[in-house]
Amino acid sequence: MNAVVAPEPEFPALDADRRVLLARLVEGLGPAQLYAAAAWIAARAEPGAPRLRAEAAPAAAERLTVVYGSQTGNARRVAERLARRAEAAGLPVRLLRAGAYPQRELAQERQLVVVVSTQGEGEPPDDARGFVEFLAGRRAPKLPGLRYAVLALGDSSYPQFCAVGRLLDARLAELGASRLAPLGEADVDVEAVAGPWSEQALARAREALQAAAPAAVRAVPLHAVPAPPAHDRDRPFAAAVLANQRIVSRDSAREVRHVELSLEGSGLRYEPGDALGVWPRNPPALVAQWLEALRLDGDEPVAWQGRTLPLAQWLERERELTRLTRGWLAAHASAGRHVGLLRLLRPEHAAELAALLDGHQPVDLLRLHPSPWEAEALVAALRPLTPRLYSIASSPKAVGEEVHLTVAVVDYEAHGARHWGAASSFLAAAAADGDARVPVFVEPNERFRLPADPARDVVMIGPGTGVAPFRAFVQERRETGARGRNWLFFGNRHFAQDFLYQVEWQEALKQGHLHRLDLAFSRDGARTGAQAAGSAPRTYVQQRLREQGRELYAWLQDGAHLYVCGDAARMARDVHAALADIAVAHGGHTPESAQAWLDDLLQQGRYARDVY
Structure with a gap:
C-alpha cells in the first residue's frame, strides 16, 4: 500500500x-x-x-569559487566533496553549477576551481554550455589576477577524452590566469584521480588565500554545500523489491520491465527528473564465460590493493565485464601481442576502433583474440565496476516511499555467444516475492526539473525507456494540481508489443492530466513488396515533431518547457535537428538563428535533456 x-x-x-x-x-x-x-x-x-x-560575504580575493559542469552527476559529486573539504580546511568557499555562474563576476575572481565532464564527441554538459562558450568567446575578460585549477572528467574509450576540461584549462591560461594545480584528467574511475588532485588544489588555494588575507581564512559557505545523506553512492541503501514485471508483450523482441523498490527507512529523497543509481553484479553465467575462456580457477584467491577475494568474486562484484573500453583493449592486445588490435589504437583508425568498441563486449576479445592472463594481472587491468543510473519513473507524491524504474533488459546473441547487461540483468533477476535487495542511491539532476510555475505548459519527448521520467512528471503534475498543459511524444517499435505504460497514458488523457499524446511506432506499417524487403520508411518521434511543428513552436513561444530523454548518440541529435527545422519553418528563423534560439532555451532552463 x-x-x-x-x-x-x-x-x-x-x-x-x-x-x-x-x-x-x-x-x-x-x-x-x-x-x-x-x-x-x-x-x-x-x-x-x-x-x-x-554575515558579509568575503571579497573575491578572500574566497574560493568552485564551479562544476555535470551531465551524469560525477562532476557535481566531486565538486561538492571538494567544497566540503575546503570548508573543513577553513576556506571561505562558494559552490556553483556552471549554468548558474554569474559570468560578469569572472573578472573579479581570484581563486577558481572548475570541475567539468566531457560528453559525446567532445561536447560540454548541457548546464555548462554557456559557461564554456563565454570563456571561449571574445567577451571573456583578461584574467591576470586569477589563479585556477581544472579537473576534467571523461572516458578514455572516446577519442575526445577530457576535451572540455583541456579546452578550459588552456583558455584560462591564454587569458592570463595562472594555475593553482596542473590540469587533472580523471577516467571512469573518477576518485583515483579526483581525490589526490583535490588535496593538491586545496592546499595551493589555502596558501594563496592566506597570503592574500591571512586573517580572513575561515569557513564561510557562500552557497549551500549539501551535506552528504545517510545513503549515497559510496553507502548505498539495500532496497527491497516490491514489484518486477514485464511491460511489453511476450512476442516483443526486447524485454522491458517495470521495477518498484522500497525506500522505507532509507532517508533518501528524490524529485521527478532525478536518477536512481544501482550497484549491479555481473551475471554468474557471464563470469563463467570469462573463466572458461581464460582457463582460470574462480576459487583462486587474488590480492589487490589490500583486499583478497576469490577471482570469481572479483569478476562478479568488483570488475567491469560488459563494457569494452580502449584501455582494456590496449591491455589485452599487448598481453597477446595482437598486431591487428594494436593497429586500431592509432588515430587514423579511430572509426574502426569505435565500431569495435560499440559492437563487442570484452568477452568477445577473449574468444576471438586469446591472450594469456594471470588472475592478479587480470584484476589489475580491468576497470572497477561502476553504478548504472536509471531515470526515475515515479513521483514520491504519488507513490510515497517507493521508487519506480523502467528497465530495458540487455540480453542478446552475437559473435556466436549470449551477451548480457550488468545492471539490467541484475534487476531483471531480482524477484519481488523473495528477499532480493538492490543497492541504490539517488543521483539528483538539477537540470531536469519541472517548471516552478505550475501554470507553464510542458512538452515531453521520450521514445522507448526514455519515457520513464515523464511518467514521473505526469504523476507530479497530477498530484500538485498544476494548471499547465502536458504534451507527450512517445515512440517505439510496435504499437501492439512495445507501447510502454499504454493504459496509464490513456487514463491520463481521459482524466485531463495529459492533454496531447503523439505516437510513432517505427516498425508498424504495410509489409508488402519492397517494404517487406526492409525499405519501408520508418516513423520516429522527430517526424511527429515536424508534423506538429506549427503548434509545438506556438507552445514554446508561449513559454512552454521542453524535455528530451533517451539515446544521446542518435535520437537526441535528430530531435535537436527537428526542433531547429521547426524554428525555421514556423518561426521565420535562419538555420543559424534557430540554433541560437535553441541555445537560449537551454540557457533559460526551458530546454532540458536527460540523454545517455
Whole structure:
C-alpha cells in the first residue's frame, strides 16, 4: 500500500508571483537547509525579535569559487566533496553549477576551481554550455589576477577524452590566469584521480588565500554545500523489491520491465527528473564465460590493493565485464601481442576502433583474440565496476516511499555467444516475492526539473525507456494540481508489443492530466513488396515533431518547457535537428538563428535533456 502523502501547503498571504519566487528559492535544498531557512524566516516575523543579519560575504580575493559542469552527476559529486573539504580546511568557499555562474563576476575572481565532464564527441554538459562558450568567446575578460585549477572528467574509450576540461584549462591560461594545480584528467574511475588532485588544489588555494588575507581564512559557505545523506553512492541503501514485471508483450523482441523498490527507512529523497543509481553484479553465467575462456580457477584467491577475494568474486562484484573500453583493449592486445588490435589504437583508425568498441563486449576479445592472463594481472587491468543510473519513473507524491524504474533488459546473441547487461540483468533477476535487495542511491539532476510555475505548459519527448521520467512528471503534475498543459511524444517499435505504460497514458488523457499524446511506432506499417524487403520508411518521434511543428513552436513561444530523454548518440541529435527545422519553418528563423534560439532555451532552463 502506498503511503499517504500530505498535500502541498497553501500560502494565501502570497500572490502567485511570490509563490513562484518562493518555490524557486527553495528548489534543490535538502531538509537541513529548509529547516534553517524556515527558522530564519520565523525569527524575522517575531514582534520585537532581533533581526537576523547575514554575515558579509568575503571579497573575491578572500574566497574560493568552485564551479562544476555535470551531465551524469560525477562532476557535481566531486565538486561538492571538494567544497566540503575546503570548508573543513577553513576556506571561505562558494559552490556553483556552471549554468548558474554569474559570468560578469569572472573578472573579479581570484581563486577558481572548475570541475567539468566531457560528453559525446567532445561536447560540454548541457548546464555548462554557456559557461564554456563565454570563456571561449571574445567577451571573456583578461584574467591576470586569477589563479585556477581544472579537473576534467571523461572516458578514455572516446577519442575526445577530457576535451572540455583541456579546452578550459588552456583558455584560462591564454587569458592570463595562472594555475593553482596542473590540469587533472580523471577516467571512469573518477576518485583515483579526483581525490589526490583535490588535496593538491586545496592546499595551493589555502596558501594563496592566506597570503592574500591571512586573517580572513575561515569557513564561510557562500552557497549551500549539501551535506552528504545517510545513503549515497559510496553507502548505498539495500532496497527491497516490491514489484518486477514485464511491460511489453511476450512476442516483443526486447524485454522491458517495470521495477518498484522500497525506500522505507532509507532517508533518501528524490524529485521527478532525478536518477536512481544501482550497484549491479555481473551475471554468474557471464563470469563463467570469462573463466572458461581464460582457463582460470574462480576459487583462486587474488590480492589487490589490500583486499583478497576469490577471482570469481572479483569478476562478479568488483570488475567491469560488459563494457569494452580502449584501455582494456590496449591491455589485452599487448598481453597477446595482437598486431591487428594494436593497429586500431592509432588515430587514423579511430572509426574502426569505435565500431569495435560499440559492437563487442570484452568477452568477445577473449574468444576471438586469446591472450594469456594471470588472475592478479587480470584484476589489475580491468576497470572497477561502476553504478548504472536509471531515470526515475515515479513521483514520491504519488507513490510515497517507493521508487519506480523502467528497465530495458540487455540480453542478446552475437559473435556466436549470449551477451548480457550488468545492471539490467541484475534487476531483471531480482524477484519481488523473495528477499532480493538492490543497492541504490539517488543521483539528483538539477537540470531536469519541472517548471516552478505550475501554470507553464510542458512538452515531453521520450521514445522507448526514455519515457520513464515523464511518467514521473505526469504523476507530479497530477498530484500538485498544476494548471499547465502536458504534451507527450512517445515512440517505439510496435504499437501492439512495445507501447510502454499504454493504459496509464490513456487514463491520463481521459482524466485531463495529459492533454496531447503523439505516437510513432517505427516498425508498424504495410509489409508488402519492397517494404517487406526492409525499405519501408520508418516513423520516429522527430517526424511527429515536424508534423506538429506549427503548434509545438506556438507552445514554446508561449513559454512552454521542453524535455528530451533517451539515446544521446542518435535520437537526441535528430530531435535537436527537428526542433531547429521547426524554428525555421514556423518561426521565420535562419538555420543559424534557430540554433541560437535553441541555445537560449537551454540557457533559460526551458530546454532540458536527460540523454545517455
